[in-house]
Amino acid sequence: MNMREFTPFKNKIWLSSPTMHGEELQYMKEAYDTNWMSTVGANINEVERLTAEMVGCKYAVALSCGTAALHLAMKIAGVKPGAKVFASDTTFSATVNPIVYEGGVPVFIDTEYDTWNMDPAALEKAFELYPDVRVVVVAHLYGTPGKIDEIRAICDRYGAAIVEDAAESLGATYKGKMTGNFGTVGVCSFNGNKIITGSAGGCLLTDDIEVANKVRKWSTQSRENAPWYQHEEAGYNYRMSNVIAGVVRGQYPHLEEHIAQKKAIYERYRKGFQDLPVKMNPMDLENSEPNYWLSCLLIEPEAMCKQVRGEQEALYIAEHGKSCPTEILETLAKCNAEGRPIWKPMHMQPIYRMNGFVTREGDGRAKTNAYIAGGAVGKDGKPLDVGMDIFHRGLCLPSDNKMTAEEQEKVIEIVRSCFE
Numbered sequence: 031m032n033m034r035e036f037t038p039f040k041n042k043i044w045l046s047s048p049t050m051h052g053e054e055l056q057y058m059k060e061a062y063d064t065n066w067m068s069t070v071g072a073n074i075n076e077v078e079r080l081t082a083e084m085v086g087c088k089y090a091v092a093l094s095c096g097t098a099a100l101h102l103a104m105k106i107a108g109v110k111p112g113a114k115v116f117a118s119d120t121t122f123s124a125t126v127n128p129i130v131y132e133g134g135v136p137v138f139i140d141t142e143y144d145t146w147n148m149d150p151a152a153l154e155k156a157f158e159l160y161p162d163v164r165v166v167v168v169a170h171l172y173g174t175p176g177k178i179d180e181i182r183a184i185c186d187r188y189g190a191a192i193v194e195d196a197a198e199s200l201g202a203t204y205k206g207k208m209t210g211n212f213g214t215v216g217v218c219s220f221n222g223n224k225i226i227t228g229s230a231g232g233c234l235l236t237d238d239i240e241v242a243n244k245v246r247k248w249s250t251q252s253r254e255n256a257p258w259y260q261h262e263e264a265g266y267n268y269r270m271s272n273v274i275a276g277v278v279r280g281q282y283p284h285l286e287e288h289i290a291q292k293k294a295i296y297e298r299y300r301k302g303f304q305d306l307p308v309k310m311n312p313m314d315l316e317n318s319e320p321n322y323w324l325s326c327l328l329i330e331p332e333a334m335c336k337q338v339r340g341e342q343e344a345l346y347i348a349e350h351g352k353s354c355p356t357e358i359l360e361t362l363a364k365c366n367a368e369g370r371p372i373w374k375p376m377h378m379q380p381i382y383r384m385n386g387f388v389t390r391e392g393d394g395r396a397k398t399n400a401y402i403a404g405g406a407v408g409k410d411g412k413p414l415d416v417g418m419d420i421f422h423r424g425l426c427l428p429s430d431n432k433m434t435a436e437e438q439e440k441v442i443e444i445v446r447s448c449f450e
């Protein structure tokens with residue numbers, strides 16, 4: 031319960047805002063000066079080269095955004111109208127909306143505590159329930175790689191393709207290999223809040239030249255090789271702009287530095303919260319090195335005050351020695367600092383309320399939502415709906431590169447005050 035008054039930050043502390051360095055402007059200006067102000071040019075070529083080199087895949091196709099890359103990935107994976115597609119549940123909606131663009135029907139796979147990503151045990155159950163599914167969309171949340179080997183082994187057994195959404199995890203590795211490199215196709219994003227940004231933009235990642243060529247063609251209105259506008263299939267206007275590519279190009283030399291800054295932020299939080307009844311999001315993993323994109327907190331169940339969330343608003347009852355995400359986020363906001371709730375799981379979203387949801391014990395929709403929301407536990411004694419539990423008890427902390435150590439110490443003090 032927060033009883034302390036803090037003077038608000040003079041400059042807002044952001045969750046994760048673009049961090050520019052100067053080279054970006056130089057490459058943008060180069061596009062301007064040479065008049066390559068469209069969707070062709072040296073910056074685009076360089077972004078494709080740098081991205082493929084960094085990720086370690088053969089081809090990167092530069093597109094207008096990560097969502098566009100995911101959409102074309104769905105087409106490559108062969109998602110057809112009515113086909114069920116398995117997808118991460120605790121993720122940003124852009125992971126799953128492209129399934130719907132192609133008429134597919136997402137079935138959500140519950141989250142695990144180990145990585146806050148797709149639970150392989152739930153994926154296994156999902157294939158038992160829906161053995162015909164052939165596409166699985168896996169996201170690496172907040173920069174922490176999921177259990178790629180386990181997921182891959184299950185998908186191989188069922189002959190399913192993996193679309194890897196590495197939008198939040200650029201630069202994160204699993205067993206020494208970059209995320210974005212494990213799926214049948216991968217996707218990265220240069221949205222404004224990501225680890226590096228072009229203000230917008232994304233890439234589709236593949237080792238298959240035919241896939242790369244197809245995606246490049248679809249993204250430029252599917253023009254056939256003819257003297258006039260000739261079309262044999264539907265196209266899209268999804269190509270990256272050469273101006274945007276200039277920003278991305280200027281950011282690449284700073285990717286490692288951004289990761290180091292994010293890591294320092296994460297470590298400072300961890301130290302600052304050591305004696306609080308909270309855990310940080312899982313970054314200390316045997317098989318992977320995350321990119322530390324966002325630092326998050328998970329409040330221990332016994333330290334949660336009562337918190338109720340409807341579809342649009344949240345209420346809580348303040349209690350000494352306890353807190354909740356709503357209290358912490360409201361207290362931070364009052365101090366001019368931006369946190370955010372954990373991404374609300376897709377199976378809890380009104381738009382997807384009719385879609386399947388599978389937990390480690392099977393069909394999550396067989397249990398009523400009230401039963402699950404009431405804190406139902408599985409055979410292992412842990413909450414049955416892990417995504418819902420992390421959403422209920424977790425929050426994203428201000429994780430901006432440009433936040434100073436002093437500013438972060440104050441953020442830590444503000445959060446600590448909520449548990450007094």
Ligand SMILES: *Cc1c(COP(=O)(O)O)cnc(C)c1O
Pocket residue numbers: 095096097098121122124125169195197198218219220221230231232
């Ligand atoms: C940001 C994000 C996307 C979408 O990327 P855009 O470039 O913004 O379209 C997709 N998936 C996840 C998990 C993201 O965080």
